[in-house]
Amino acid sequence: MKDPKVVVALDFDSEHKALSFVDSVDPDSCRLKVGKEMFTYFGPALVKQLVTRGFDVFLDLKFHDIPSTVAKACYAAAELGVWMVNVHASGGTKMMQTSRNALHEFGEQRPLLIGVTVLTSMSEADLAETGIRVTPAQQVSHLAGLANSAGLDGVVCSAHEAQSLKQQFGSGFKLVTPGIRPEGAALGDQQRVMTPEQALKVGVDYMVIGRPVTQAEDPALALAQINQSLPAS
Numbered sequence: 001m002k003d004p005k006v007v008v009a010l011d012f013d014s015e016h017k018a019l020s021f022v023d024s025v026d027p028d029s030c031r032l033k034v035g036k037e038m039f040t041y042f043g044p045a046l047v048k049q050l051v052t053r054g055f056d057v058f059l060d061l062k063f064h065d066i067p068s069t070v071a072k073a074c075y076a077a078a079e080l081g082v083w084m085v086n087v088h089a090s091g092g093t094k095m096m097q098t099s100r101n102a103l104h105e106f107g108e109q110r111p112l113l114i115g116v117t118v119l120t121s122m123s124e125a126d127l128a129e130t131g132i133r134v135t136p137a138q139q140v141s142h143l144a145g146l147a148n149s150a151g152l153d154g155v156v157c158s159a160h161e162a163q164s165l166k167q168q169f170g171s172g173f174k175l176v177t178p179g180i181r182p183e184g185a186a187l188g189d190q191q192r193v194m195t196p197e198q199a200l201k202v203g204v205d206y207m208v209i210g211r212p213v214t215q216a217e218d219p220a221l222a223l224a225q226i227n228q229s230l231p232a233s
């Protein structure tokens with residue numbers, strides 16, 4: 001069984017387009033992420049279809065609410081058979097611990113539970129606007145510490161914070177990084193970006209890549225080219 005490092009963000013507004021892409025790639029070549037757009041359009045049925053097709057699915061709904069609500073949402077995600085689910089680390093320790101506890105009964109079949117730190121679209125100025133007057137790296141480190149203490153499996157961060165987080169929390173603490181751009185690709189709204197090759201070198205476990213694949217003329221080819229640029233896993 002391969003351990004694909006690329007998680008393709010299935011950000012499509014059409015189920016047909018999404019499934020055409022999915023049917024053109026192999027579960028050994030990538031994992032898949034369902035986020036707010038596709039989940040709002042197509043719901044749990046789409047997630048179940050992807051799981052049934054043999055893909056590891058990251059349900060990226062970034063839950064952020066009171067502890068009991070978030071824990072029940074994580075439980076519902078686990079029932080869908082997803083590989084990974086996430087909550088905002090800024091929801092606090094109680095919220096994260098309660099969510100982690102809600103997954104106990106799934107045993108080894110439970111999804112990985114990951115904390116979102118600082119969105120990769122945010123710069124230091126964007127953080128300051130929200131009242132957080134430290135650098136993104138400092139805030140990521142702080143929130144990753146909370147996630148680690150609460151027993152989460154890792155965090156969503158940018159690849160720029162990866163080396164320091166691996167030093168602080170060890171190699172088993174999973175780092176999931178959006179904001180990945182092959183050389184020359186448009187950044188869109190991403191601010192803290194890195195190429196796939198660099199991201200792997202700095203210790204990222206899973207790279208989330210959306211538009212550079214999904215908006216390519218040939219998405220399957222774009223994915224194959226990214227995979228070819230990486231050392232075999």
Ligand SMILES: O=c1ccn([C@@H]2O[C@H](COP(=O)(O)O)[C@@H](O)[C@H]2O)c(=O)[nH]1
Nearest residue numbers: 009035118119120178179208209210211
């Ligand atoms: O900090 C974060 C957390 C989540 N995302 C999500 O990842 C993808 C990135 O897509 P691209 O097209 O490669 O920019 C997207 O679904 C975001 O919702 C993120 O970008 N940053």
